[in-house]
Amino acid sequence: MSKAIPMWRSREAGGCAISIETQAYCNHNCPECPRVLDPTRSRWNEDGTPIKDQMPTTYVFELIDQAAEMGWRGPIHFSHYSEPLIDPRFTRFCRYAKKKGLVPELFTNGSLLTRQLIKDLDGLVPYIVISFASPGNERFWQSLFQKSKVRITKRFQVLIWNPRKTLLEASIARVIDKPCIGPLFSAFRINYDGQMSMCYADFNNEFNLLNAFEHPLEDLWFGPEHVQAVKEMSVPGARHNRKLCSECPEVYPNKGTYVDVINKPDIPPNSWLNRMGLFNRFKFRPQTLK
Numbered sequence: 341m342s343k344a345i346p347m348w349r350s351r352e353a354g355g356c357a358i359s360i361e362t363q364a365y366c367n368h369n370c371p372e373c374p375r376v377l378d379p380t381r382s383r384w385n386e387d388g389t390p391i392k393d394q395m396p397t398t399y400v401f402e403l404i405d406q407a408a409e410m411g412w413r414g415p416i417h418f419s420h421y422s423e424p425l426i427d428p429r430f431t432r433f434c435r436y437a438k439k440k441g442l443v444p445e446l447f448t449n450g451s452l453l454t455r456q457l458i459k460d461l462d463g464l465v466p467y468i469v470i471s472f473a474s475p476g477n478e479r480f481w482q483s484l485f486q487k488s489k490v491r492i493t494k495r496f497q498v499l500i501w502n503p504r505k506t507l508l509e510a511s512i513a514r515v516i517d518k519p520c521i522g523p524l525f526s527a528f529r530i531n532y533d534g535q536m537s538m539c540y541a542d543f544n545n546e547f548n549l550l551n552a553f554e555h556p557l558e559d560l561w562f563g564p565e566h567v568q569a570v571k572e573m574s575v576p577g578a579r580h581n582r583k584l585c586s587e588c589p590e591v592y593p594n595k596g597t598y599v600d601v602i603n604k605p606d607i608p609p610n611s612w613l614n615r616m617g618l619f620n621r622f623k624f625r626p627q628t629l630k
Contacts, residue, residue: 357415364532365392366423375421377501382543395532406557408440416442425452450474463487500541500588511589520573536560
């Protein structure tokens with residue numbers, strides 16, 4: 341075994357994960373999402389339709405194998421700014437990753453969960469995060485899973501290009517002169533086209549990193565391209581040197597700016613429950629959720 345990627349933080353602390361985006365599409369266009377707000381429209385075709393490309397199955401399995409061979413035993417995600425449950429191969433990839441000693445996790449908007457899918461995921465994916473954009477509180481969603489831990493995001497982070505300009509500008513001002521080493525401590529991201537991203541906002545390979553379809557994961561993470569990028573951004577004031585970074589309100593370890601979610605319904609609408617095959621379970625017994 342060659343060099344190993346360390347687990348810098350525990351999952352309870354939100355630690356690092358390997359992210360292999362198996363497909364590019366999301367069925368929601370949340371107004372605060374960088375995928376929607378990206379001025380380069382990198383996730384959209386010229387005719388304005390969203391890109392729906394998939395990573396070839398053989399590549400996904402190969403990347404899981406490589407991660408395991410590098411010594412990774414931590415979380416693995418199969419998304420970036422896409423909805424992972426759109427991919428019908430999701431549970432297959434989770435089972436394979438788990439077999440290889442990795443820990444599959446799910447970050448979802450919850451809109452595609454069905455009774456059967458919940459049954460398939462329960463226990464296979466030990467940690468599930470459902471977006472604040474999804475109706476329903478944590479107690480509701482946890483009641484559907486017996487083995488998996490469910491968390492509902494109660495706050496959303498102010499990310500790059502957020503439409504609340506005053507809030508965004510204030511958030512950027514808090515971090516603009518601080519170093520940015522967040523990418524090193526959050527995720528090793530491989531996009532649907534094999535391109536490694538430096539961070540959540542790096543849609544267009546700002547740092548000229550390598551592609552996983554052309555180079556092994558070990559070269560992507562430990563190679564000079566990534567090492568130099570990390571060193572560059574670890575210097576206070578480095579954000580000023582790159583337009584993308586100068587517009588970003590994210591920072592580690594001090595974190596960024598968060599906004600509480602308000603007026604969130606405790607139970608999803610009837611149409612959601614009906615599609616999930618759960619409508620009758622809750623229609624006449626809302627007190628079970630109190």
